[in-house]
Amino acid sequence: MDKGKKMKESETVLNDGDDYNCWWWLVQKGTAVTFVTIALFGFLIRVAVSTYPYSGAGNPPKFGDYEAQRHWMEITINLPIREWYRNSSSNDLSYWGLDYPPLTAYQSFVHGLFLRFFHPDSVSLFASRGHESYLGKLLMRWTVLSSDALIFFPSVLYFVTVYYNKPGRIRKSDVAWHIALLLLNPCLILIDHGHFQFNCISLGFTIGAVAAILSEKDLVACVFYCLSLNHKQMSAYFAPAFFSHLMGKCLRRKHPLLQVLKLGLYVLGTFAAVWWPYLYSTNSILEVLSRLAPFERGLFEDYVANFWCATSVLIKWKRLLTTDSLKLVSFTATIITCLPSMVQQIKSPSNRGFLYALLNSSFSFYLFSFQVHEKSILLPLLPASLLAMEDPSTFKWFVQFAMLSMFPLLCRDDLAAPYFALLALFTLIFNAPGQHIVKENNFLYHYLGTRTMNFILCFSAILHIVYLTMHPPEKYPFLFEAIIMNLCFSQFVLITLGSNIKQWMLNKPVKLEIEKKHN
Amino acid sequence: MGKPKLSSKQDHNSCSPKTTIWWFYLVSACVKVLLFPSYHSTDFEVHRNWLALTHSLPLSQWYFDNTSPWTLDYPPFFAYFERFLSFFASLIDPKIVHLQEGLNYSSNTVVYFQGVTVVLSDLSLLYGVYGLTRNMDLRKQKLIWSLVIWSPMLFIVDHVHFQYNGFLIGILLISLSYLEEGRDLMGGFVFAALLCFKHLFAVAAPVYFVYLLRHYCWGGVLRGSSRLLIMGGTVASVFAVAFGPFFYLGQIEQVIRRLFPFGRGLCHAYWAPNFWVFYIMSDKGLAFMLRKLGVDIKTPAASFTAGLVGDSSPFSILPQISPIVTFIMVLLALSPCLLKAWKNPQPRRISRWIVYAYTCGFLFGWHVHEKASLHFVIPLSIVAAQTPEDARHYFLLSIVSCYSLFPLLFEAQEYPIKVLLLLLHSILMWSGFSAQFNDGTETARVPTGYTKKKLDQFGSKGSSNAALKRRGFALGWIERIYLVGLVVVEIWGQLLHPLLLGDKLAFAPLMLISIYCAFGIMYSWIWQLRSIVISV
Structure with a gap:
């Protein structure tokens, strides 16, 4: 909490117009109290969402992500560590085999112990397949809730402390507003506490890494980022940004090679620590690695708002090209699209530019890489929420379409009610009465104009209703999904174009300032 | 949307x-x-x-x-x-x-x-x-x-x-x-x-x-x-x-x-x-x-919860x-x-x-x-924010009566919900009342009917900060001990009682909550009675 106090001192406090603010009293006692209050509220929302059904509830034989996570707990606490990733008579990898890096396995192990202590039946080997019970659900929900409280929330506090620890005019209510947006991200809450996953852990580590970079602690950032990467390989979406930013920074130091070596050592050290049990032979490493690369699953899954899925309406990629060439094509497309932001960061690494680079690189992965899931939109959403203060309206636009892109998935999980409640809550927090919204040049306006934006919003609202109430024509059973995905894809492309341009524009005003100083 | x-x-x-x-x-x-x-x-x-x-x-x-x-x-x-x-x-x-x-x-x-x-x-x-x-x-x-x-x-x-x-x-x-x-x-x-x-x-x-x-x-x-x-x-x-x-x-x-x-x-x-x-x-x-x-002494046959038999x-x-x-x-x-x-x-x-x-x-x-x-x-x-005394009384009363509702939701799933609701309410009240009353300048800046009258009575119109501070929102030590006791009662009922006594005296934690909260409500009644009697 003393971090909060420090922050209070370094802030230039602005209180004008507080009478109109909904939470005027919350910001009176300093950021620590503000954070605790919002965190309690965010936690309440998460607990409430967790009362809703999880993915695959009562849906044998495969169930869903909930069963996957439970199964991993069952495997990890009952089998020796070396057999976790190995197909055997007691570990059928075709039934939700572990396909995340070791840190997820360790986390499953710890949570498995927790479950076994209170409810042994829910994690007993073999017998617990498809286990569903009141207590089982509750304990599983609490594992996610506790991970959120232990990793995601402190990371957000760390980030906010660092991000607002700069001289300048900072309105306290703006800090509160930003904390609320970070902690009440509707997509993350729905996926983690509704659908059931542990994104809060890997995303929490990523936020920690970002905050460490913003506070110039590059080595800590490396450790955090490696942990994130070792929890979910999807965190590699951020790799280009981290790589290029750190690279750019190192090149600016006195001994670039030494710096790179130091960073490399930390990365290797963290990886070695996490992978220690599998380092005894190359074979076992490859065994785990092969589990992590799900190439057999195809170019994309279900309906995801990325380039391959959106264009597959016209071009049947899967029929046109072999899996191997698709891998190559998608890899090249990803690299090419995130190259500009990488170059910018290597050329002139800056904190703001780094946040934009995170957004851009994760977007290019989401839009162009191989095997993308609709849940992966959480990754671009994270840097966007960190940047919420920069351009609030674009962030809001993004959240709305990120939500829409997951709507079919959440409907399948019976989560339509919390979907609308959380979307409404987000809109309310965003438009809190009395909240000052700083106007930045809003590029969406330049491109689209108010009328088009309103039209798109109405259209998406109608899509929600149509999807819920109407049956698609028999000839095109996935018509609505396809429309939703194409709409979201178009908006995502606009957003990432805008943020790429913004990142490149960052160089300009800095130059101007320097010129002014010289004059 | x-x-x-x-x-x-x-x-x-x-x-x-x-x-x-x-x-x-x-x-x-x-x-x-x-x-x-x-x-x-x-x-x-x-x-x-x-x-x-x-x-x-x-x-x-x-x-x-x-x-x-x-x-x-x-x-x-x-x-x-x-x-x-x-x-x-x-x-x-x-x-x-x-x-x-x-x-x-x-x-x-x-x-x-x-x-x-x-x-x-x-x-x-x-x-x-x-x-x-x-x-x-x-x-x-x-x-x-x-x-x-x-x-x-x-x-x-x-x-x-x-x-x-x-x-x-x-x-x-x-x-x-x-x-x-x-x-x-x-x-x-x-x-x-x-x-x-x-x-x-x-x-x-x-x-x-x-x-x-x-x-x-x-x-x-x-x-x-x-x-x-x-x-x-x-x-x-x-x-x-x-x-x-x-x-x-x-x-x-x-x-x-x-x-x-x-x-x-x-x-x-x-x-x-x-x-x-x-x-x-x-x-x-x-x-x-x-x-x-x-x-x-004969043990009574009837129970006071059932009807009159x-x-x-x-x-x-x-x-x-x-x-x-x-x-x-x-x-x-x-x-x-x-x-x-x-x-x-x-x-x-x-x-x-x-x-x-x-x-x-x-x-x-x-x-x-x-x-x-x-x-x-x-x-x-509605009247809780009129004077610091009102605020203090309301703070205690609302926490106690909210806590006394806890037994209504006895299933494990709702446990975090009720606790979080109460915590959130307490922290909102606490920061709200503190901001309302402890900030001397703020109170003086926007005095409304009732507070103004009270302030005038105390002769602190000149708004000497010390005088306002004294009348600010703060809990007395009895209130603090009582609230800490609430936490103890909850920990006893949830954790220590099942651990130490198991299934014996299963009614005791609920009874304890009733008795403990009854003290708070009695206090509130006496406080209200007093304030009504001394009011002009």
């Missing part, structure tokens, strides 16, 4: 009080929607059954139907209200309103439908609290709105446990807001209507009677008696609309029998934290001591309590307040008197339910 409000502005984002209060309401509505799938008590089925019976039976059978054990035992207006809701229910899912097939129906449609009706009926609360805070300054308004609209007790009782208290208390607040404005006739009318929704609100009727008599009907024989006639006529016509049809059908006796089931015992299954807890405990204690001393008394030593005794005790406790209302009927004190009346009813009433504490905690929040 997303309003097209992308035009970000530098100036304040629309901030009229009306927008703000809607914002408060909508935020709470979102949380309420999220709570839909949580645990529901039997009250959920009670209200579903009422939907079914009012929909499928003619009026003449409403109070006779026995299909479900949950018979209709609210006054006619509430039955009409259920009839109104059942129209929509039948459109959505006819099974909800089916008398036999709908029994214990618990599909998503009925859960969502009933949940939505509670959320929407809370609009009366919104209207009531807006009426009462219309003329306050912006900051205090928001503080009070957060106390009322985000009240954790309403979340627990209405939206998890399931009832329509927000709606009913909203009507009470509307009535109070009319009285505070001086529109006595409307106030009386709304209160009469409230009584026809839920008769348990009648505890405040003596206060209403005395106040309206003195404030509205006094002054001159002619003017007074004509006003008395108008008021009497209004109230009578409300009751006529409610009970008339049943009177016409000759069922009034049956209706009364349903409304007042005196067959129930002195206490509810879980003892509400009131005076009778002390009474029972001292009886037990005395019996125990006398038995130790060798006196032969024959003549056997549930008490070993202390005298038997009958409904009449509790009635007289409530009236006695009310008398100082009635006297004040008679001597000087001021509109600005009426809220406090009504709150006091419900506190008395809660403390000394017959078969009081712990949920009844809502009746005084919610209206009290």
